[in-house]
Amino acid sequence: MNKLLPLLALGFLAGCTSIINTGDRIERGLTPPDAVNYATTRPEGGFTTQINDSRFGNKIELLAARKSKTAGGFTQVQFDLRNGSYLGQTANVSFEWLAADGSVTERQGNWMVTPLEPGALTTITATALKSTSSECRLRVISR
Amino acid sequence: MNKISLLAMASLIVGCDTPASYKDPEGRQLVVSLEKINIQDFATAGSAMLQSMITSPAFNAAGAAPVLQIGQITNDTGTNFDTSLLLSKMTVPLVNAGRVTLIESDAVAAAARKNAGSSAKVPQPDFVLSGKILEDRSNAGSTRQSSFVFQLTLVEVKRGVAIWKDEKIVTKQGSKNSIGF
Numbered sequence: 001m002n003k004l005l006p007l008l009a010l011g012f013l014a015g016c017t018s019i020i021n022t023g024d025r026i027e028r029g030l031t032p033p034d035a036v037n038y039a040t041t042r043p044e045g046g047f048t049t050q051i052n053d054s055r056f057g058n059k060i061e062l063l064a065a066r067k068s069k070t071a072g073g074f075t076q077v078q079f080d081l082r083n084g085s086y087l088g089q090t091a092n093v094s095f096e097w098l099a100a101d102g103s104v105t106e107r108q109g110n111w112m113v114t115p116l117e118p119g120a121l122t123t124i125t126a127t128a129l130k131s132t133s134s135e136c137r138l139r140v141i142s143r
Numbered sequence: 144m145n146k147i148s149l150l151a152m153a154s155l156i157v158g159c160d161t162p163a164s165y166k167d168p169e170g171r172q173l174v175v176s177l178e179k180i181n182i183q184d185f186a187t188a189g190s191a192m193l194q195s196m197i198t199s200p201a202f203n204a205a206g207a208a209p210v211l212q213i214g215q216i217t218n219d220t221g222t223n224f225d226t227s228l229l230l231s232k233m234t235v236p237l238v239n240a241g242r243v244t245l246i247e248s249d250a251v252a253a254a255a256r257k258n259a260g261s262s263a264k265v266p267q268p269d270f271v272l273s274g275k276i277l278e279d280r281s282n283a284g285s286t287r288q289s290s291f292v293f294q295l296t297l298v299e300v301k302r303g304v305a306i307w308k309d310e311k312i313v314t315k316q317g318s319k320n321s322i323g324f
Contacts, residue, residue, distance in 0.1 A: 072203040092171065092324060106240065109169035110186035113324055127198050129240035141171065143324065 040137040041065050041077055043100070059085045059142045060116070067136075075128045077136040083116035090115050092141045095126045097133035105133045111141070176320045177289050179222045180276075180313070188293040188311040189232020196233070196297060197242065201306035202270075210266045211243040214273030214298075220291065221278065229276070229293060243270075270306075271298045290314040 035052035039062050042048060047065035051057060063080040070076050075097075083089045091114045096107040106129055114122055126136050166172050173183050196202055202209075213234070216226035237243045246268055274295035281288050290312055297307040 070198060070203055071200060074197075076198065090324070094169075106236065108190050110183060110190055111169070111171060111324065112187055112190065125194065125198070127194055129197065129236055129242055 034141050034143060037140045037142075038137055039065060039079060039140070040098075041067050041135045043135065047079075053142065056140070056142050059083065059087075059089050060091055060140070062140075063121070065136075065138075070127060073131060075133055075136070077126050077138075079124045079126075079138050080121060081114075081116070081124065081140070082121045083118055086118050088115065088117055090143045091122070092143065093124050094139045095124075096137045096139070097126075097128050097130070098135040098137060099132045100134050105130050172323050174320060174322055175315060175317075175324065177287050177315055177317060178320075180220070180224065180291050182228070184291060184313045185228040186232055188291075188313055189229050191311045192229075192293065192295050192309055193233045193236060195309045196295075196307055197237075199297075199307040201299070202297065205269060208241055208244045209269040210246060211237070212246045212248075212268035212271050214271040216273060217275045219275055219277045226276065230272075233272075268300050271300060272296070273298065285318045286316060287318065288314065288316040 037052055037056050038050040039047050040050075045067070047062070049062060061082045061084045063082055064078075065080075066078045068076050068078075081091055081093075083091075092111040093114060094108055094111050097105045099105045108126070112124075114124070116122060124138065126138070128134075128136070168182060169186070173181065175181060175183075211234075213230060216230065218224065218226055234243075234245055238245050244266060246265065272295060274293070277292040277294070279290040279292070291314075293311045293313070295309055296305045298304065299306045
């Protein structure tokens, strides 16, 4: 019985720990939680980026942002993303809409999970609901 | 020794518990369940469907604030949930942005309106939104996969034809439930 109890305790201890079995998990364990990165369209065309996760650029590329108007006159933006790495990645995206003065007019807060095969290109389309929404701020986390 | 071992075991068991804490319902640290649709799945499907619907040519051609009525949303999955979890992700932004006029079929509001002797007519719907939620499960060894299919149709009342249809599938795979994406 005396020998069994420490073994049982070890069993419980093992149940509490996560088994690190992939390089990705080790990397996550060694680095801070994935930061949110931003790409914002500009009134004069093109977009600006704010990369807060230094590993993001090695994995996912923001290729382009196209802005247009729907038939109803609402702003529509398409962001092109590419997985430039040799591993499958997941881009989690959400977006906010900004008025001409920079104030937030609307937001889609929930994260949309977008799996990307190596080399795969995907287009994220966002359409504004309000006519005052003129610029789009894309939020991206890569996992 | 026996007592010490028992105490060590007890402390280890206590150490396994995670105390409850508040999480951002739109954040990335939510529980991901294989056997049911999670709150973030409704949000994902609802947001994607909303984006699809507002870009459809027929919806754009309907003019300012067409009258929308919610039809029947059938839950054909094995779990019980309120379908407004999906619909609210579409109707709340649409109504608050003034993009649709939503007919509210609340019994109390209808009774109050009747009692007040209101002569204003309830608008006739231009569109009816209806749909179905289905599920598909499969497994390979200990790996389980659950797919939840969200199907929605927007019907133009005047002509009785579907002017927009879309389907969004949320698939989750794993051997056990987890936290975060």
